Amino acid sequence: MTKEEIINRFIGKFGSDIEVMEIDQPEPYLYISKQEYHELCEFAKSDPELDFDLLFQLGGVHYPDDRFEVVLCLASHEKIHKAAVKVKLDKDNPEIETVSDVWRAANWFEREALELFGIKFTNHPDPRPLLLYEDWDYGYPMRKGWTGPDFIPMPEK
Amino acid sequence: MGLIEKAPAYIERLPGGGIVTTTMDWVLNQSRASSLWYMLFGLACCAIEMMATGASRYDFDRFGMIFRASPRQADLMFVAGTVTHKMARRVKLLHEQMAEPRYVIAMGGCACNGGPFYYDCYSVLKGIDQIIPVDVYIPGCPPRPESLMEGCLKLQQKIKKEKLSDWASDRKKA
Numbered sequence A: 001m002t003k004e005e006i007i008n009r010f011i012g013k014f015g016s017d018i019e020v021m022e023i024d025q026p027e028p029y030l031y032i033s034k035q036e037y038h039e040l041c042e043f044a045k046s047d048p049e050l051d052f053d054l055l056f057q058l059g060g061v062h063y064p065d066d067r068f069e070v071v072l073c074l075a076s077h078e079k080i081h082k083a084a085v086k087v088k089l090d091k092d093n094p095e096i097e098t099v100s101d102v103w104r105a106a107n108w109f110e111r112e113a114l115e116l117f118g119i120k121f122t123n124h125p126d127p128r129p130l131l132l133y134e135d136w137d138y139g140y141p142m143r144k145g146w147t148g149p150d151f152i153p154m155p156e157k
Numbered sequence B: 001m002g003l004i005e006k007a008p009a010y011i012e013r014l015p016g017g018g019i020v021t022t023t024m025d026w027v028l029n030q031s032r033a034s035s036l037w038y039m040l041f042g043l044a045c046c047a048i049e050m051m052a053t054g055a056s057r058y059d060f061d062r063f064g065m066i067f068r069a070s071p072r073q074a075d076l077m078f079v080a081g082t083v084t085h086k087m088a089r090r091v092k093l094l095h096e097q098m099a100e101p102r103y104v105i106a107m108g109g110c111a112c113n114g115g116p117f118y119y120d121c122y123s124v125l126k127g128i129d130q131i132i133p134v135d136v137y138i139p140g141c142p143p144r145p146e147s148l149m150e151g152c153l154k155l156q157q158k159i160k161k162e163k164l165s166d167w168a169s170d171r172k173k174a
Helices: A003-017 A037-046 A106-117 B002-006 B024-034 B045-054 B085-097 B108-113 B145-160 B164-173
Strands: A018-020 A029-032 A054-062 A068-075 A082-089 A095-097 A120-122 B010-014 B017-021 B076-080 B103-107 B136-138
Touching: A003 A018, A003 A029, A003 A037, A037 A082, A037 A095, A054 A106, A082 A095, A106 A120, B024 B145, B024 B164, B045 B076, B045 B103, B045 B108, B045 B145, B076 B085, B076 B108, B103 B108, B103 B145, B108 B136, B136 B145
Parallel strands: A029 A082, A095 A120, B076 B103, B103 B136
Antiparallel strands: A018 A029, A054 A068, A068 A082, B010 B017
């Protein structure tokens, strides 16, 4: 499917909950509201036209103006198309429903985002830390302005 | 008999067989320096260069260096690559599992002082010498096999200068 066809397919199902990013990329970039997020993911996977059977990336983002987003990159093996789905989160309590029941791949990505950004994924089956060392107790290192032991900021030029 | 001629030795010419008198230091140091068996252990891209050095084109075998897949049988550890805080405690454990005398070569910028991960990094140890003693530092990202071999020759020179009495006094300090 082309970029426009994918966008129209999503908008046909979710209507005004979808906000399309104006960006010069071959894939569509969509913002979805937090409430419709899980339903959109189920739809993206199960819909025979879209057929997004591969979640190849799920990541957190902390922007310099202090807001969080979750970004999902989806692809279809069969249809050979891609899409990116983004969700805006509260800056004080970044929390969103898990999609690890839709794509199993999301399990570890969500554990990573929880550990590095502190984004909580509700109903996650196994929210243990994944990457940092065992007795890590210094917060979420990928957040802006984080400092910790043995951390040397880049000197100003 | 080339080796014996180089040795600081006195050869008794007695009927029935040669008796060599030399120092214990020389014999031990010569054998330690000439058979540095290194641990089969790599952490990142430097390990690829280490493998190339071990393979036939550059050939560590020339120095009597063979890899051992166990720290218990190894004399030398190349810390080849980026050491994260999570890996640091494993590296320390492996170093402790090696039998003395044991030597460490910090290979590449990451193992020397954190290299490209020195600034703005939460996960990388800024130099392996914070956790284990290092004998030779080899800079480079990654170092060429020639640099690695130069480092090994430097280590051999260092080993040949050792004295048994130093080991004894080191043991007392520890």
